[in-house]
Amino acid sequence: QLNVIIRSSLQNLKEKIDQLKDLLLRAVSTHQITQMEGDRRQNLVDDLLTRQKQLQASYKNEGTEPDVIRSSLMTGGIKRGVTNPWLLEESEETRGLGFDDLRQQQRRIIEEQDAGLDALSSIISRQKQMGQEIGNELDEQNEIIDDLTNLVENTDDKLRNQTRHVKMVDKKSTSCG
DSSP states (O other): OHHHHHHHHHHHHHHHHHHHHHHHHHHHHTTSSOHHHHHHHHHHHHHHHHHHHHHHHHHHTOSSOHHHHHHHHTTTOSSTTOOOGGGSOOOTTTTTOOHHHHHHHHHHHHHHHHHHHHHHHHHHHHHHHHHHHHHHHHHHHHHHHHHHHHHHHHHHHHHHHHHHHHHHHHHHHHHHO
16 A cells, blocks of 8 residues: 555656646746746756656665665755755745745835836936937037137138238338338
8 A cells, every 4th residue: 555655656746747847838938937047947847857766766676775865865966066956944034934925025025126127217217318418518519619610710711811911011011112
């Protein structure tokens, strides 16, 4: 009877992992979660699948020594240096919270992020407006500088002409007298 329970539990675990895979694939394809989050969750599902296979092999007494498999199932696997994400300590702010409380906290965090993004958006809009006003002012100043340059060139030309006339008059006056 225990064998039947173990076999059905292992089969149920495999089905649940397959359901997780399908749901994850659907969530990524419909953009309910980001690709990076999808990859992270896929790694977790792959780890579950590996552990399910280890359990299956342990049940059938195949593969590695059963004691090694049993001890590695809850200590992060046989691979060294790879941490088990399921064994990480829960943070103080989420410890003891239920599913609805976590969801509510997540919504609050998202609302705070949205408020921050709205503030950032208004700041960027204001900077854009200031940039456009500075650009308009520069255009006006450039027109004034161009006009001033033209006036200086015209004045310079007139001054040269008058200087030539003065030199000519001076030359004529010295030659006549």
